[in-house]
Amino acid sequence: MMKGVSVGVGLLGLLLACVTTAPTNKNGDWDIYSFHINSTVTSRYATTIITSRVANPINQSQEIEFHVKIPKNAFISKFKMTIEGQTYDGVVKQKEEAQQQYTQAVSRGQSAGIVSSVGRTLEEFKTSVTVAALSKVTFELTYEELLKRRLGKYELLIHARPMQPVADFKIDVYINERPGINFLEITGGLSTKALANAITKTHASSEAWVHFYPSKEQQSQCESCGEQGLNGDLVIAYDVHRNTSMGDLNESEGYFVHHFAPSDLPRIPKNVVFIIDQSGSMHGRKMEQTREALLKILGDLAEDDHFGLITFDSSVSTWRKELLPANQDNLEAAKSFARHIHERGATDINAAVLEGTAMLNRHPHDGSVSLLILLTDGDPTTGETNLEKIHKNIKEAIGKKFPLYCLGFGMDVNFDFLEKMALENSGVGRRIYTDSDAALQLQGFYEEVATPLLTDVQMVYLGGANLTQTNFSQYYNGSEIVVAGQITDNNIKMFTAEVIAISKSNRVMYSETLPMEEPIEARSDSHIQRLWAYLTVKQLLDKEVQLSGKAKDKVKKEALDLCLKYGFVTPLTSMVVTKPQGEDSQVAHKPKEGEKPTRSSQVPSGSGLQFFNRHVHRSAKKMRGEGRGFTAEGGSMFLTDYDVGQAFQKSIPHFVMVSPLQRFLLPAEGQALPLCYDIPVALSLRLLKDPNNELSMNGQLGQSASAGYRKIVIHYKSDQHIELDTTGITFNDGQNITYFSWILKINHETDSVSLILRDKEMDVTIASTRVVIMLYKRNGIKFLWPVLRQRPTGENIIGIMAHPPVAYEEVQGITMKLKIQDKEVDVSRDSAVDLSVRATPTVACWLLPLQSALQRELADFTVTQL
Numbered sequence: 019m020m021k022g023v024s025v026g027v028g029l030l031g032l033l034l035a036c037v038t039t040a041p042t043n044k045n046g047d048w049d050i051y052s053f054h055i056n057s058t059v060t061s062r063y064a065t066t067i068i069t070s071r072v073a074n075p076i077n078q079s080q081e082i083e084f085h086v087k088i089p090k091n092a093f094i095s096k097f098k099m100t101i102e103g104q105t106y107d108g109v110v111k112q113k114e115e116a117q118q119q120y121t122q123a124v125s126r127g128q129s130a131g132i133v134s135s136v137g138r139t140l141e142e143f144k145t146s147v148t149v150a151a152l153s154k155v156t157f158e159l160t161y162e163e164l165l166k167r168r169l170g171k172y173e174l175l176i177h178a179r180p181m182q183p184v185a186d187f188k189i190d191v192y193i194n195e196r197p198g199i200n201f202l203e204i205t206g207g208l209s210t211k212a213l214a215n216a217i218t219k220t221h222a223s224s225e226a227w228v229h230f231y232p233s234k235e236q237q238s239q240c241e242s243c244g245e246q247g248l249n250g251d252l253v254i255a256y257d258v259h260r261n262t263s264m265g266d267l268n269e270s271e272g273y274f275v276h277h278f279a280p281s282d283l284p285r286i287p288k289n290v291v292f293i294i295d296q297s298g299s300m301h302g303r304k305m306e307q308t309r310e311a312l313l314k315i316l317g318d319l320a321e322d323d324h325f326g327l328i329t330f331d332s333s334v335s336t337w338r339k340e341l342l343p344a345n346q347d348n349l350e351a352a353k354s355f356a357r358h359i360h361e362r363g364a365t366d367i368n369a370a371v372l373e374g375t376a377m378l379n380r381h382p383h384d385g386s387v388s389l390l391i392l393l394t395d396g397d398p399t400t401g402e403t404n405l406e407k408i409h410k411n412i413k414e415a416i417g418k419k420f421p422l423y424c425l426g427f428g429m430d431v432n433f434d435f436l437e438k439m440a441l442e443n444s445g446v447g448r449r450i451y452t453d454s455d456a457a458l459q460l461q462g463f464y465e466e467v468a469t470p471l472l473t474d475v476q477m478v479y480l481g482g483a484n485l486t487q488t489n490f491s492q493y494y495n496g497s498e499i500v501v502a503g504q505i506t507d508n509n510i511k512m513f514t515a516e517v518i519a520i521s522k523s524n525r526v527m528y529s530e531t532l533p534m535e536e537p538i539e540a541r542s543d544s545h546i547q548r549l550w551a552y553l554t555v556k557q558l559l560d561k562e563v564q565l566s567g568k569a570k571d572k573v574k575k576e577a578l579d580l581c582l583k584y585g586f587v588t589p590l591t592s593m594v595v596t597k598p599q600g601e602d603s604q605v606a607h608k609p610k611e612g613e614k615p616t617r618s619s620q621v622p623s624g625s626g627l628q629f630f631n632r633h634v635h636r637s638a639k640k641m642r643g644e645g646r647g648f649t650a651e652g653g654s655m656f657l658t659d660y661d662v663g664q665a666f667q668k669s670i671p672h673f674v675m676v677s678p679l680q681r682f683l684l685p686a687e688g689q690a691l692p693l694c695y696d697i698p699v700a701l702s703l704r705l706l707k708d709p710n711n712e713l714s715m716n717g718q719l720g721q722s723a724s725a726g727y728r729k730i731v732i733h734y735k736s737d738q739h740i741e742l743d744t745t746g747i748t749f750n751d752g753q754n755i756t757y758f759s760w761i762l763k764i765n766h767e768t769d770s771v772s773l774i775l776r777d778k779e780m781d782v783t784i785a786s787t788r789v790v791i792m793l794y795k796r797n798g799i800k801f802l803w804p805v806l807r808q809r810p811t812g813e814n815i816i817g818i819m820a821h822p823p824v825a826y827e828e829v830q831g832i833t834m835k836l837k838i839q840d841k842e843v844d845v846s847r848d849s850a851v852d853l854s855v856r857a858t859p860t861v862a863c864w865l866l867p868l869q870s871a872l873q874r875e876l877a878d879f880t881v882t883q884l
Contacts, residue, residue, distance in 0.1 A: 048082055049073040052186040055176055059193045061268050061275050062165045062172055062500075063549040066092075070157045070180075074149040082149050084157040087140040087177055092163035093552060093586040097595060099147055100156040108593040110585045112578060116592035140177060145595055162586075164552055167257075167279060167498035169465060171201075174254040178208065183237040183247040189230040191254055197266045198224045198259040207250030208232075212239035217252075228254055264528040267515055271544040272508040274532065276477065276515055279498040283471040284522040287322040287386045289341055291374040294359060295394035295427075297331040301361040304395060304427055304452060311460035312356045318468060319344035324386070326377050327352055330370035331363030332400045341381045366401035367394060368408045371422070371439075375415040385523060387470040387492060388420035393450070393460070395427035397435065405435050413442050421445035421491055425463060428452045438563050444491040469495035472519040472526070476698055477501045478880045481513035485877075486553045489698070493519070502550035505532075514882045518700050525700060525721065529882045551584045559589065678723035681850045683863060684871050685823040693824055693836075694850040694863035695871040699723060702881050705730070706817040708810040711785040712736070715817070716884045717804065726801030726853065730791055731884040734784050738771065742791055744800035747780055749773060760793050786811045789819075794853065803853040818879050821872055826864075836864060843870040 052071035057064055072082050088094070097108035149155045165172040176189055193199065202221045208230065209217060216232035230252055237247045258266065258277075265278035292315075294308060319325055323344040327337035337355045342348045371392060378388045402408055416422060422443040424436035427450045437447030450459050472493040479485060485503035493499055505513050510532050517528040558577035562570055574590065581591045679696035686692050697703070699719050706715040712735050717727040732740040737752035747758040751768055758764050764775035774781040778793040788808035794801055806819045829835040835842045848865035851858050868876055 047074075047076055047080070048182075049075050050180055050182055050184050053180050053184040053188075054186075055178070055189045057174060057176070057189075057191045059165065059174060059191070059195075060545050061195070061266075061549060062167075062277065063162070063275075063545050063552070064165055064174055065160065065162050065545070065548075066176075068157075068159045071154065072149070072157070073154045074151060077151045079148055079150045081146050082155060083144060083146040084159075085181070086143040086159050087179070088143060088159075088161050089163055089175065090139060090141050091166070092161040093555075093588060094143065094159065094161045094593060095585045095587070096158075096160035097143075097145075097593060098158050099145075099595075100158075101147065101149065102153060106595070108595045110582060110587055110591050110593050112582065113590055113592045116594055139175065162548060162552060164500065164549060164556075168496065169462075170496040171255045171257045175206070176252045176254075177250070178252065179249045180237075180247050183234045185234055187232060187234075187237065187248070189228075189252060191226075191228040193226040193228075193254075193256060195224055195256075195258045195266075196268060197261060199226050200257045200259050202226050202228075202254070202256045204228060204252065204254055206253040207240060207242055208248065208252040211241070212236055226256065262528075262530070264515070264517065264530040267530055267532055268546060269505065269510060269513075269532045270546040272505050273502065273544060273547040273550050274479075274482065274505055274513070274515075275500065275502040275546050275549055276479075277498055277500055278475075278477070278493075278517060280471065280493075280528075281495060283526075285320070285495065286470045286473065286522045287320070287324070288468075288470060289324045289378055289381050289383070289386050289388040290319075291326040291328060291341070291377050291390050293328045293330065293370050293374045293390065293392045295331075295365060295367075295370075295392075295396070296329045296359050296361050297363055297365040297394075297396060297399075298361055299365070299396045299430075300427070304456070305359065305361050307456040308393060308427075308460070309356055309359060311457040311464075312359075313353055314457070314461050315464045316344075316349055316352050316356065318464070319349065321345060324381060325352070326374070327355060328370055328374050328377070329359055330366055331361075332366055333363070334366065334369045334373050336373065336377070339377075341377060364400035365394065365396050365398055367392070367398040368402035368411055371412050372415055375412070378420060379415075383419075387473055389445075389467060389492075390416075390420065390422045391425065391464070391467075392422065392436075393425045393427060394436070395431050397432045405432075408435075409439055409442060412439055416443045418444065418491075423448070423463070423467065425450050425460065427456070434563075441560060441564055466497065467492075467494050471495050472521055475499060475517065475519040476701070478516040478518065478701065479503060479513070479877050480516070480880055480882065481506050481509060482515075482877050483875060484550075484554075486550065487557050500553065502546065502553050504550070516702075516880070516882050548584060551580050552586070555580050555586060555588060680719050680723055680726070682818070683850050683852055683854075683861070684821060687823040687825040689826060691847075692861065692863050693826070693871050694848060694865050695868040696865075697868060697876065699725065702884060704817045704879050704881050705804060705819045706787070706789070706806065706810075706815070707820070708785075708787060708812065708815050710812040710814070711787070711810060713784055713787060713810065715789065715804070715819070716881050717802070718884060720799070720801050722799065724796055724801075725799050726794060726803045728801060729884060730802055730804060732782065732784070732789075734771065740771075740773070740782065742780060742802060744793065744802065747773075747775070781807075783808075792853070792856070794858075805854045818872075824871065834864075836866065838870060839873065841870075843867075 050070060050072050052069070054069045055066065056069070057066040068086055070084060074080055074082065099106045143159060147155060165174060174191065178189065180187065193202075199221060202219060204217055204219060213232055213236055216230055216236055218229045220227045232248070238244060240248065240250055242249045260279060260281060263280040263282060265276060265280070267276050268274065292312065294312065296305070300308065316325075321344055324341040325344055326341045329335045337352060371390065374390050374392075378390065381388070398405070398408060402411065412422065422440055423445040424440040424447045426433045426436045426447065429452075431449070433447060433449060440447040448463055450456055470492050473491065475490040475493050477488040477499070479488070479501070482503045483506050486501055488501055490499055513532050515530050519526050555577050558573050562573045562577065565573055577588070578590045580586070581588050587593045678699050680699050681694055681696050684693040684695065697719070700721055702716060702718045704714070705717050706713070708714070713733070715730065715732045717730040720726055720728040729741070729743045731742070737750075739750045741748045746760055749756045749758070749766070751771070756766070758775055760775070760778050762775060764773060766773040770784065772783040780791045782789050782791070786808065787810040790805045790807055792803050792805065794803060804819065809815070809820065824838060827837040829837050829842055834845050834847070836845050843866050845864040845866045848863055849860050850863050852861050872879070
């Protein structure tokens with residue numbers, strides 16, 4: 019039984035992989051005789067174990083602390099202490115449960131925790147234990163993270179500060195990447211001068227090893243080192259070979275991960291509007307650095323880019339009313355304008371972003387990519403100041419047409435507000451730290467989005483389930499799209515990955531199956547399964563920021579269940595660190611960047627377990643739920659939200675929506691209103707498959723919501739094929755190939771196939787199946803639409819068209835629901851065009867996710883080839 023709880027808040031997070039470890043040797047009477055950091059990276063997923071062995075060399079017991087700084091983007095997954103052969107493990111619990119233990123301990127007058135912050139990339143874990151005279155303790159901490167590709171490379175950052183020279187000091191890094199390692203470089207303060215010869219690296223095709231074994235003498239000789247030993251960073255940067263445009267597809271134990279990062283594509287010209295806060299709070303160094311960064315960014319624009327500049331305080335000013343091409347004359351004029359931006363007045367964020375949106379909407383988008391970049395350091399203080407209304411206004415104005423990137427300058431900015439606004443509009447929020455390199459931080463962010471290569475990226479996985487995010491508004495050169503999921507029934511043979519996207523001037527498609535050879539494994543457990551869990555939790559936490567009410571609770575529960583299953587310490591969970599009998603147990607929470615340290619009057623100096631929050635840039639007001647409709651998640655001292663640096667598009671329940679979408683109608687049994695659901699355009703779909711008669715029918719959707727199908731192919735037996743597109747029909751009966759134009763009237767029959775063409779309708783009868791394919795022209799676009807007139811007999815008939823009418827019941831309540839197969843589904847009343855009849859009437863329908871309508875996933879209806 020635990021006799022008390024000593025709490026310090028903590029956890030991790032960020033975008034790199036970093037670590038700092040050290041029992042804090044205040045009195046100089048501890049002996050850290052061994053200090054090891056071991057990191058293994060496979061499929062860009064890093065697992066790092068920090069092991070510190072400490073001896074108490076004196077003749078009396080004393081408290082020994084363990085200090086570790088870890089990356090803000092990581093999840094702690096294990097911690098244990100070993101004393102006199104007895105191991106004490108940390109246990110991950112729901113935050114509220116751990117919070118209750120903390121509250122009970124404080125009420126008994128026992129030690130409470132300390133919350134503080136470490137910096138841009140690190141947060142801190144700290145615990146302590148009493149060690150008997152002449153005894154030893156071993157601390158071991160494990161954390162996990164997915165390395166993010168930025169500007170063409172991955173970085174694993176290790177920060178070492180043992181607080182004393184250590185005789186047995188080692189950092190070992192092992193990288194295993196199946197595509198092969200393209201380059202490997204080591205930088206950071208621990209790689210220079212006197213310490214350079216302590217580093218060895220080996221690079222052999224798909225594997226690499228880095229060892230850092232400085233002698234005790236060397237540990238006092240680096241620039242930031244001294245009597246207390248090492249104090250600096252070791253940065254391992256690398257990239258992998260990209261032998262195919264499809265990227266790297268790996269599988270292990272029923273899970274897969276797909277890393278997609280093509281580079282052999284032309285850049286897409288940008289339409290970019292920079293929205294710069296020039297309110298009074300931007301005075302001094304902030305404004306100087308903003309001007310410096312803006313001048314550099316303007317100089318980096320390509321000639322085929324178009325750009326605009328907006329400054330705002332209590333009013334909004336535009337450099338020019340319209341976007342201009344980035345030619346030399348316009349750039350020089352813009353730079354002159356930028357040099358004269360001066361701070362003044364209040365902050366009208368709503369009006370400024372709406373003006374930027376209008377500017378982009380007025381500019382033609384064909385063959386280009388549009389984006390908004392907002393830089394501000396404060397809350398909206400004039401104009402529209404209601405945060406929820408601002409979110410609503412911006413979301414409606416942008417309408418999923420382009421992303422909004424929000425850069426928050428400094429620690430006083432309302433980052434919660436900015437981040438939510440960015441996430442709701444397919445962008446990301448990023449904090450800019452008010453340090454000497456703030457201008458470089460701004461330039462670095464711009465470089466990440468400077469070269470768009472693809473838009474409307476759709477990742478489709480036939481035979482996949484429980485997928486992470488699969489739709490991405492844009493892909494930029496030097497970055498990477500990562501999707502993970504489960505393989506249905508672990509059937510590798512039936513698994514196919516497909517990527518559909520828009521390039522500079524046309525649509526691109528990539529397709530690949532999983533390799534059948536055994537994947538390279540670096541660990542006995544499934545790192546791909548844990549990668550999937552990590553990425554899923556990150557994205558669920560990101561999605562939660564955008565939701566409210568029951569939808570928010572549902573997403574939160576999904577994330578919590580995964581955290582508890584995989585032992586991740588996140589904003590929803592805490593780690594209870596058990597100690598020897600007679601000592602307080604401790605609870606580690608994930609802290610929140612920007613919050614001021616909170617101390618209990620009973621906190622002894624140095625007591626407690628501390629983590630320092632990752633790149634979590636949210637306002638403490640959100641934690642307390644002050645006047646914004648936010649829900650506090652427990653005790654204000656320990657509640658945190660999460661900053662996940664990855665865009666996640668707005669979705670309806672269970673289905674990620676992309677624009678544009680093709681709407682489908684599904685008849686209802688015994689009800690007036692049919693059902694309707696949406697599918698992203700340009701996908702190739704399985705329309706009908708009748709294995710009993712060896713008949714299949716597939717179709718490829720067009721590029722827009724009003725484009726129907728651009729091509730339909732019917733296969734019968736092994737040798738008969740009917741191919742239809744908007745120009746005509748080709749029939750291969752196994753011996754002869756016949757072509758028909760849509761303007762003809764045809765009655766063509768063979769022993770097994772009947773084709774009747776009239777009035778731009780092709781009536782096809784094969785065995786017991788009859789289908790009519792109609793040629794339409796709407797808004798100048800020709801397209802096809804198939805209608806199943808006679809359903810094939812027999813069992814195992816599948817496909818979009820094969821689904822029978824659905825039986826449902828209406829469930830009355832605050833929100834409209836339908837009960838389908840004993841499950842209640844949220845729906846909304848909407849409309850759809852009925853293309854099954856020539857009059858194409860618009861009919862009312864109940865709109866719901868495809869998964870609920872068809873009781874299957876979208877991937878079950880997609881095909882890689884027609």
